[in-house]
Amino acid sequence: MEPDDLVATELDVISETYQKVTETMGRFVVGNESLIEMIYMGMLSEGHILLEGVPGTAKTVIAKTIALLSGCEFSRIQCAVDMQPADIIGVRVYDPERRDFVLRKGPIFSNFVLIDEMNRVSPRTQSAFIEAMSERQATIDGTLHRFASPFFVIATQNPYEFEGTFPLIEAQKDRFMFSARLDYLDAEDELEIIRRESNGFLDWETFSSRVTPVLSPTRIGRFVRAVRSVTIEEPVLQYIRDIVLATRNHSDIWLGASPRASIALVRGGKARAALHGRTYVIPDDIKHATHLALPHRLLIRREADLGGVTAHEVTDEVLATVEVQ
Numbered sequence: 001m002e003p004d005d006l007v008a009t010e011l012d013v014i015s016e017t018y019q020k021v022t023e024t025m026g027r028f029v030v031g032n033e034s035l036i037e038m039i040y041m042g043m044l045s046e047g048h049i050l051l052e053g054v055p056g057t058a059k060t061v062i063a064k065t066i067a068l069l070s071g072c073e074f075s076r077i078q079c080a081v082d083m084q085p086a087d088i089i090g091v092r093v094y095d096p097e098r099r100d101f102v103l104r105k106g107p108i109f110s111n112f113v114l115i116d117e118m119n120r121v122s123p124r125t126q127s128a129f130i131e132a133m134s135e136r137q138a139t140i141d142g143t144l145h146r147f148a149s150p151f152f153v154i155a156t157q158n159p160y161e162f163e164g165t166f167p168l169i170e171a172q173k174d175r176f177m178f179s180a181r182l183d184y185l186d187a188e189d190e191l192e193i194i195r196r197e198s199n200g201f202l203d204w205e206t207f208s209s210r211v212t213p214v215l216s217p218t219r220i221g222r223f224v225r226a227v228r229s230v231t232i233e234e235p236v237l238q239y240i241r242d243i244v245l246a247t248r249n250h251s252d253i254w255l256g257a258s259p260r261a262s263i264a265l266v267r268g269g270k271a272r273a274a275l276h277g278r279t280y281v282i283p284d285d286i287k288h289a290t291h292l293a294l295p296h297r298l299l300i301r302r303e304a305d306l307g308g309v310t311a312h313e314v315t316d317e318v319l320a321t322v323e324v325q
Contacts, residue, residue, distance in 0.1 A: 008279050010226040014044070015277035017223075020214045021069050028207045029062055030196070031189040037275065038178050038292055039066055039154065043220065044227045044274060045267035047177025048133050048153040050118075050168075050296060054160060057182045061204070063114045063154050070220060071213030072111035072150065079120040085128035089138040103140060108132050111148060111217060115155040119165045129155070130172050150220050170255060170299055177264045178289075179296035181312075223274075230270040232281045239324045240265045240286055246318045247298060252309050255299035264293035283324050290319060 018040055025036060035051075039062065042049045051059050060076065067074035077088065090106035107113065108129075115129060132138050133153050137146045155176070157168070173179075185193070196202045215223075240262055248256030268289030269281040295311040 010222070011230070011274050011279055012277050014223050014226060014274045017214055018275050021066070024069060024211060024214070025062070025065050028202070028204075029058055029065060030192045031185045032058055032062060032182075035062060035180060035182065036066070037272075038180055039063070040275065041268055041271040041289075041292070042154075042178050043070070043150065043152050044223055044271040045177060045264075046150070046152075046224060047264060047267060048155070048175070050173065050176040050179040051154060051156045051182060052159045052179065053156075053182030054184065055158065057184065059154070059156050059182065060114060060116065063112060064204075065211075067112035068208055068211055069213055070112070070150075070215040070217075072215075072217055072220070073148075074112045074114070075107040075110035076114045076116060077107050079115060079117045079125075081120055081122065083121045083125050085125055088125065088128055089132060090140055092141050101141075103143075103145075105145070106138075108138065109145070109147060111150050111152065113151075113153045115153060117157060118155040119157040119167055121166065123166055123169075126166065126168065126172060129153075130175050134175055148217070150217060150224070170297075173296045174258050174260050176296065177260075178268065178292035180292065181295075227267075227270050227274045230273050230279055230281060232266065232269065235325050236269070236281055236283060236286060237266075239283055239322070240269075242322045242325075243286070243290055243294075243318060246322050247294065247314075250314060250318065252301055252304035252314055253298050254301045257294055257297050261293055261297050265289050268293055287319055291315060294318075 021040065022033065022036060029036070039049060043066075053059070064074055086106070088106045088108050090104050090109065092101040092103050094100075095102045118126065118129065121129075132147075136151050137144055139145070159181070184190070193202070243265065244257045244262050247253055250256065265286055269285040272285040272288055273279070273281045291312075294315045298311040298314060300309055300311055300314065
């Protein structure tokens with residue numbers, strides 16, 4: 001086979017595997033198809049995800065299920081105001097039997113990490129999270145420890161509750177490749193949850209015991225390399241540039257998208273193309289990735305914010321005005 005044929009075959013496998021993942025998750029998770037797609041795109045793009053929304057919207061369940069289907073180790077960190085960096089990355093403790101200090105790794109040493117209510121920890125601890133996410137490593141007592149691959153973080157925060165919280169600053173939000181704001185399910189999906197609970201179909205132990213992983217850390221690594229081989233033609237690259245530049249010149253935006261946003265659009269576009277079995281990126285892939293990669297990076301001017309303008313509305317406006325050359 002020619003190299004291009006091998007890439008196309010691998011992308012077909014990625015698309016087929018994604019279909020298996022969504023079908024299996026649909027037996028336990030109700031709705032949230034767009035969230036599942038975003039998480040899968042983030043995994044293939046080696047980028048982390050920030051979720052905002054009300055409690056009880058299946059964020060933890062979806063993360064656990066994807067980790068289970070991926071054959072990867074999963075850990076969940078419930079944040080609290082008194083949490084210290086050592087609680088996350090680990091610490092060396094004295095072992096009387098060995099008469100030496102031994103390393104106790106923190107929960108960040110995992111393949112899939114769910115950081116629940118990240119805005120409840122202090123800025124110092126938030127910085128420890130961000131550093132670990134960005135560098136994919138941790139330094140403990142002067143010794144560097146690299147994380148296993150894949151390393152994928154999903155962080156959540158509740159934007160409706162402010163007491164005892166420390167909102168992420170813009171520079172920290174920028175480290176997340178994609179974000180989404182979750183809301184309650186519609187009436188039909190809510191009724192489906194009630195039906196499943198009534199029939200005993202929402203028991204995690206029963207579901208997880210019957211699920212066979214469709215991925216593995218090795219296979220995910222192979223998929224990531226295949227996604228990098230997806231091509232983007234020059235007009236689409238210029239389209240990405242024009243979208244990012246438009247946010248920096250918009251009258252309602254005080255702080256526009258950073259170069260990390262450009263990278264996120266490239267990687268997100270490639271990941272979405274791969275999910276659809278394509279070896280090339282189309283403008284619709286970039287538009288879809290824009291809704292995931294830009295809103296949490298845009299800082300709206302105070303007067304526009306007071307007028308009810310949101311980052312999502314500005315993103316829609318940018319996409320409506322910028323055209324592919």
